[in-house]
Amino acid sequence: MTNHNDEVGDDDIGCIEAINGLYAYLDGEIDDRKSIEAIESHLSHCKHCFSRIELERALSERLKKSGLGKPPERLKNRLRDLMDKFDDEE
Numbered sequence: 222m223t224n225h226n227d228e229v230g231d232d233d234i235g236c237i238e239a240i241n242g243l244y245a246y247l248d249g250e251i252d253d254r255k256s257i258e259a260i261e262s263h264l265s266h267c268k269h270c271f272s273r274i275e276l277e278r279a280l281s282e283r284l285k286k287s288g289l290g291k292p293p294e295r296l297k298n299r300l301r302d303l304m305d306k307f308d309d310e311e
């Protein structure tokens with residue numbers, strides 16, 4: 222993992238928090254602006270998360286078109302497993 226010139230502040234919440242927060246946000250569990258801003262600020266500078274989010278966004282779009290609307294729990298759990306592995310690498 223390389224972190225080129227990305228300046229990461231001490232207040233950065235980290236990849237796992239950002240992704241988990243994003244899930245919570247999408248589920249409507251988070252609605253305070255500070256949490257959302259913390260998630261967004263991480264996602265905006267983190268290339269790891271960005272590609273992850275893009276992948277998931279593409280999946281969601283596809284699911285929406287197929288009429289399901291939201292990713293099924295099974296898919297979410299699978300993505301969470303992937304993120305746990307990702308966590309171990311750091």
Ligand SMILES: [Zn+2]
Nearest residue numbers: 236267269270
């Ligand atoms: Zn990240």
